Amino acid sequence: MEIHANKGKIIVVSLIRFIVLAVFLFGIYASGVDDSVFGKVFFCASVTFALLFILSPLRHLNEVFILAPGKIAFKKKEFTFSDPAEIKWARYKTYFIGTRLRCYKGKEKTGWKEVIFSSFYEMDLTYLKNPHEEFINYYMNGK
Amino acid sequence: MFDFMDKHPMLMLGLFLAAFLLYFLIKYLFDKHKGKNSEERRRVLEILKAVIPVEESYVPVYAYWTEHYGKSSKSWYYAMGITDEKLYVVPLHIAGKVIGYDKSFVIHKNSLGKVDSGKAGGSVRYVKLYDQNQKEFLKFEVNEVNTKMDKTMPLNIVQVEEFHAFVKKLDEWKSQ
Incomplete structure (x- = not known):
């Protein structure tokens, strides 16, 4: 079974980011960009950062989460299991960026290095369409 | 203004x-x-019906346990059915409106070393079950009224009569 990206959510998140950052950057621009080289570089860097931040959710558009008997796969990661309860789910509130949904196998890794490099251990399923619900439906007699 | x-x-x-x-x-x-008659309540009863043998007469309840670690927390949810001799425990998995279940297990009254059924009276019981070596192996909270509060309390289930029947049986287990 394949679960695809939630395109509506991705577009809404990008739009919200665009509106918030457009207001912020317009505020900087309206208050006058410093004529010095540093001021211009700072403004250009801010615009570049804002564009990357706004467009970054779009890279999730083609993500697919695969559920198969005894295994799940996402991007290049694959978790195999004999009992679906081995797969743990967690929601992380990342304040103004929104809530991240991720799943992992085994014990949750909470060390600072593991948190920074969490994408090596976990599947970040934030932008998919109801992945946790579909997981329960598929493996755990969900209704 | x-x-x-x-x-x-x-x-x-x-x-x-x-x-x-x-x-x-x-x-x-x-x-x-x-x-009192929510979809979640019906679903919990349906799960117990699917898991517990038909010949058993049991009192069904919904129970949970939440542990807090700093800013984050972890919750376990259960559908339980208690008889005179056994406690059927079905771990629940909840996401949004979907409720699924995992492998159930049965606890026999005679296999328990100790039952701590919490403080009598009130509408909440904190229950702890211990094995023969006095090691705690299951803890849960049962409430008369469960209402949706946040992601850790996702179900609306009112179980006043079941709650009293369930704790009465547990208190009997405790005293034996």
């Missing part, structure tokens, strides 16, 4: 707090009413 707000900041704060409390009171009453 803004002039009034400037002149009476404490009154505005009071009104804001009152509106906030009123919102939660209305939400609680609404969820409590809904919980």
Whole structure:
């Protein structure tokens, strides 16, 4: 079974980011960009950062989460299991960026290095369409 | 309007707090009413019916346990059915409106070393079960009224009669 990206959510998140950052950057621009080289570089860097931040959710558009008997796969990661309860789910509130949904196998890794490099251990399923619900439906007699 | 707000900041704060409390009171009453025959309640009963053998006569309850670690928390949810001799425990998995279940297990009264069924009276019981070596192996909270509060309390289930019957049986286990 394949679960695809939630395109509506991705577009809404990008739009919200665009509106918030457009207001912020317009505020900087309206208050006058410093004529010095540093001021211009700072403004250009801010615009570049804002564009990357706004467009970054779009890279999730083609993500697919695969559920198969005894295994799940996402991007290049694959978790195999004999009992679906081995797969743990967690929601992380990342304040103004929104809530991240991720799943992992085994014990949750909470060390600072593991948190920074969490994408090596976990599947970040934030932008998919109801992945946790579909997981329960598929493996755990969900209704 | 803004002039009034400037002149009476404490009154505005009071009104804001009152509106906030009123919102939660209305939400609680609404969820409590809904919980008497909610979809979630029916689903929990359906799961128990699918797991517990038909010949068993049991008291069904929904129970959970939440542990907090700093800013994050982890919750375990259960559908339980208690008979005179056995406790059927079905781990639940909940996401949004979907409720699934995992491999169930049975605890026999005679296999327990100790039963701590919590403080008598009230509408909440904190239960701890210990094995023959006095090692705690299961703990859960049972409530008369469960209403949706946040992601850790996702179900509206009101189980007043079941709660009293369940704790009565557990108290009997405790005293034996």
